[in-house]
Amino acid sequence: MFVDHVKIYVKGGDGGDGMVAFRREKYVPDGGPAGGDGGHGADVIFEVDEGLRTLMDFRYQKHFKAPRGEHGMSKGKHGKNAQHMTVKVPPGTVVTEAESGRVIADLTENGQRAVIAKGGRGGRGNIRFATPANPAPEISEKGEPGHEMEIVLELKVLADVGLVGFPSVGKSTLLSVVSAAKPKIGDYHFTTIVPNLGVVDTGDGRSFVMADLPGLIEGAHEGVGLGHQFLRHIERTRVIVHVIDMSGMEGRDPYEDYVTINEELGQYNLRLTERPQVVVANKMDMPESEINLAEFKEQIPEDVRIFPISAVTRQGLSELLYAIADLLDETPEFPLHDPAEVEESRHVLYKFEGEKEDFTITRDDDGVYVVRGAGVERLFKMTDFSRDESVRRFARQLRGLGVDDALRQRGVQNGDAVRIMDFEFEFVE
Numbered sequence: 446m447f448v449d450h451v452k453i454y455v456k457g458g459d460g461g462d463g464m465v466a467f468r469r470e471k472y473v474p475d476g477g478p479a480g481g482d483g484g485h486g487a488d489v490i491f492e493v494d495e496g497l498r499t500l501m502d503f504r505y506q507k508h509f510k511a512p513r514g515e516h517g518m519s520k521g522k523h524g525k526n527a528q529h530m531t532v533k534v535p536p537g538t539v540v541t542e543a544e545s546g547r548v549i550a551d552l553t554e555n556g557q558r559a560v561i562a563k564g565g566r567g568g569r570g571n572i573r574f575a576t577p578a579n580p581a582p583e584i585s586e587k588g589e590p591g592h593e594m595e596i597v598l599e600l601k602v603l604a605d606v607g608l609v610g611f612p613s614v615g616k617s618t619l620l621s622v623v624s625a626a627k628p629k630i631g632d633y634h635f636t637t638i639v640p641n642l643g644v645v646d647t648g649d650g651r652s653f654v655m656a657d658l659p660g661l662i663e664g665a666h667e668g669v670g671l672g673h674q675f676l677r678h679i680e681r682t683r684v685i686v687h688v689i690d691m692s693g694m695e696g697r698d699p700y701e702d703y704v705t706i707n708e709e710l711g712q713y714n715l716r717l718t719e720r721p722q723v724v725v726a727n728k729m730d731m732p733e734s735e736i737n738l739a740e741f742k743e744q745i746p747e748d749v750r751i752f753p754i755s756a757v758t759r760q761g762l763s764e765l766l767y768a769i770a771d772l773l774d775e776t777p778e779f780p781l782h783d784p785a786e787v788e789e790s791r792h793v794l795y796k797f798e799g800e801k802e803d804f805t806i807t808r809d810d811d812g813v814y815v816v817r818g819a820g821v822e823r824l825f826k827m828t829d830f831s832r833d834e835s836v837r838r839f840a841r842q843l844r845g846l847g848v849d850d851a852l853r854q855r856g857v858q859n860g861d862a863v864r865i866m867d868f869e870f871e872f873v874e
Contacts, residue, residue: 449599449601449678451598454593455561455562456511456592456593457487457511457562457563458487459565459591460513460564460566460568460587461484461513461567462483462516462517462829463480463482463570463587464517464571465584465829466520467571477575478571478580479519479570479572480517480519480521480585481517481522481570482569482570483516483569484515484526485567486512486564486567486589488529488564490529490530492556493538493557494555499535511530513564514567517567523567526567527564535600537552537601537602538552538601540561540596542595542790543594544595547790549596550787562594565590566589571585584829584835585829586828587828589827590827594794600677601678602640604642604656605683605773606653606683606686606769607655607656607658607686608620608655608686609688610690611702614690614702615728617657619657620657640658641657643657645769649770651773676710681781683776684720684721684772686722687706688727690702691727691728691729691734691737691753692732692733699737699741700740721772723772725751726751728756729761734753738753803820804818804821804846804848806852814872816848821848824843825866858872859874
């Protein structure tokens with residue numbers, strides 16, 4: 446089974462908890478702090494493996510959770526950082542956050558790596574909080590939670606040339622005779638239901654990758670037929686080869702086919718109209734083909750390049766392949782995504798430590814004020830509420846984020862209840 450679109454869940458490893466511990470020292474009668482920091486949680490990293498051709502494995506494993514860091518220990522010992530989790534993906538994989546639709550990685554080259562879910566940093570032990578005024582603090586942090594989200598993986602095949610056209614126009618046959626690819630070929634529609642790739646050697650020292658893509662039908666850009674399952678794969682191609690059955694044996698008009706296919710490409714993504722395109726008039730060995738070709742030429746613009754061929758008899762193939770190679774020589778790559786936009790998406794998803802984050806305040810039907818926000822909730826998860834000093838520190842952190850002032854602006858009064866996640870406390874002026 447060819448799988449090219451799947452939704453999965455990823456989570457970076459939680460950081461290890463910092464420890465509260467003490468050691469007796471000659472000059473510190475009450476004992477000095479000795480709790481070590483927790484280790485960092487592991488990242489979930491995607492790495493391109495050119496040996497993979499499908500996202501099939503993700504149909505069977507849809508949850509990827511990286512290991513957490515080791516907890517801090519006494520005597521100031523740090524916990525070990527967790528080993529990162531590496532997940533192999535095929536070249537051409539685009540990673541998108543499911544909720545926002547932001548593209549966070551476009552993985553095309555063998556060995557290319559991208560951090561998809563960051564692990565949390567280790568919590569600090571009480572050795573980090575000692576001050577002259579408080580030489581033996583009973584404060585430590587829990588490990589920072591790892592980043593988690595649902596993502597969508599889309600496989601968009603890496604090919605220089607894409608064969609497009611209605612079903613049964615001879616795309617698979619053409620690929621099979623110009624390359625070593627062995628696509629399934631039959632005399633019925635939708636023989637090709639997955640992209641087939643082949644390396645074409647022009648014989649003059651040039652070569653390129655050609656993709657035989659599933660046949661288009663009218664309405665494909667809306668998901669009719671194979672729909673997006675086909676269209677996503679043409680986005681990376683630099684040259685489009687539009688194959689038309691010039692024999693008319695299927696009862697379709699070649700010109701109508703030509704117009705319909707180009708409309709589908711434009712409706713799906715207007716940038717596809719920027720690709721250079723050549724028209725292949727296939728099945729020229731059949732009766733009526735010459736007559737149909739003459740009529741076809743009268744209906745299309747004069748600057749459209751047409752190459753009459755017969756994939757079965759190999760008529761006209763050399764001229765076609767040379768023309769495609771010439772086009773590739775002068776056609777730059779078309780990046781799918783602006784690298785600056787991808788970087789901005791990653792910046793939004795993985796905010797830098799210390800960067801101020803937004804929060805919201807609502808009021809439930811029971812009158813409780815509810816504070817929500819990634820930064821507030823992260824601080825909550827990293828606080829050890831079993832220790833009074835940690836609770837007081839959490840209150841100071843909220844004040845520093847502006848939560849207290851925001852609550853007052855919403856009308857909170859002394860003694861009102863405020864909730865953060867599953868923790869409810871009384872607001873005190």
